[in-house]
Amino acid sequence: MSLEGKVAIVTGAGSKKGIGKAIALCLAQKGADIVAADIDIKGAEEVAEEIKELGKRAIGVEVNVTNEESVGQMVGTALRQFGKVDILVNNAGITQPVKTIDTTEADWDRVIAVNLKGVFLCSKAVLRPMMEQKHGRIINLSSVSAKRGGGVYGGSHYSAAKAGILGFAKSLAREVVEHGITVNSVAPGLIATEIRVGLPMEKERAIWETIPMKRPGTAMEVAETVAFLASDSAAYITGEDIDINGGSHMD
Numbered sequence: 463m464s465l466e467g468k469v470a471i472v473t474g475a476g477s478k479k480g481i482g483k484a485i486a487l488c489l490a491q492k493g494a495d496i497v498a499a500d501i502d503i504k505g506a507e508e509v510a511e512e513i514k515e516l517g518k519r520a521i522g523v524e525v526n527v528t529n530e531e532s533v534g535q536m537v538g539t540a541l542r543q544f545g546k547v548d549i550l551v552n553n554a555g556i557t558q559p560v561k562t563i564d565t566t567e568a569d570w571d572r573v574i575a576v577n578l579k580g581v582f583l584c585s586k587a588v589l590r591p592m593m594e595q596k597h598g599r600i601i602n603l604s605s606v607s608a609k610r611g612g613g614v615y616g617g618s619h620y621s622a623a624k625a626g627i628l629g630f631a632k633s634l635a636r637e638v639v640e641h642g643i644t645v646n647s648v649a650p651g652l653i654a655t656e657i658r659v660g661l662p663m664e665k666e667r668a669i670w671e672t673i674p675m676k677r678p679g680t681a682m683e684v685a686e687t688v689a690f691l692a693s694d695s696a697a698y699i700t701g702e703d704i705d706i707n708g709g710s711h712m713d
């Protein structure tokens with residue numbers, strides 16, 4: 463499963479214990495050069511430094527995935543530095559544990575903008591270069607919340623955005639298949655990252671009891687599946703979503 467010679471953009475890669483960082487490191491370990499992009503530029507640059515220590519090329523780039531101009535600059539920087547973009551991982555995301563009755567219009571707009579509009583803007587921005595090279599891999603971070611509703615960590619806006627990603631990915635997959643581009647998603651269950659910090663341990667352990675594997679997943683377990691989808695081994699897979707949830711939801 464080599465990614466030697468590939469160039470990957472990973473959004474939301476700047477979180478210290480995040481899935482994006484694990485994806486960036488995992489793709490680099492398999493040979494890819496990395497554009498670590500995040501609204502937190504310091505975090506993104508730290509991850510890029512870690513990747514350079516692995517002997518791969520990497521840059522940290524500031525991006526706000528909700529802003530088309532900022533996204534265009536991110537892709538422009540990637541093309542200038544590395545000459546191409548083979549892989550886009552749409553990982554940047556935010557959540558908010560709130561009931562619908564308490565969700566404000568501003569909450570709704572913010573969560574939909576980062577999680578769903580961001581996926582649209584970043585995907586659109588890499589399409590032309592991927593079409594020209596007749597090859598590309600777009601991989602989105604959806605969530606188990608897309609399939610069975612939210613819960614302690616995310617509200618209905620989060621579930622709606624993550625379900626929206628699945629519809630968007632299938633539609634885009636059909637549009638771009640003739641250009642050699644595949645579009646797939648992963649749907650993690652509970653993963654041990656900072657996005658869910660704040661819940662008391664006894665509540666967290668009660669959630670573990672509902673998972674057949676009785677534990678949260680690791681960011682690296684998500685990253686390995688993303689790396690598979692980015693590789694030539696997944697050449698015949700498009701419009702698909704892969705659950706990574708210890709059995710907590712099966713479809």
Ligand SMILES: NC(=O)c1ccc[n+]([C@@H]2O[C@H](COP(=O)([O-])OP(=O)(O)OC[C@H]3O[C@@H](n4cnc5c(N)ncnc54)[C@H](O)[C@@H]3O)[C@@H](O)[C@H]2O)c1
Pocket residue numbers: 473474475476477478479480481482499500501502505525526527528552553554555556557576603604605606649650651652653654655656657658
């Ligand atoms: N952790 C879980 O249990 C879990 C489960 C299912 C899905 N996911 C999804 O996986 C992805 C990563 O989650 P995580 O747990 O690593 O979260 P995290 O909070 O650790 O990392 C998210 C990153 O996105 C960045 N970000 C936020 N808004 C941004 C914006 N507008 N532009 C650019 N970057 C922005 C943040 O700075 C942060 O570095 C998210 O899409 C999340 O919804 C996480």
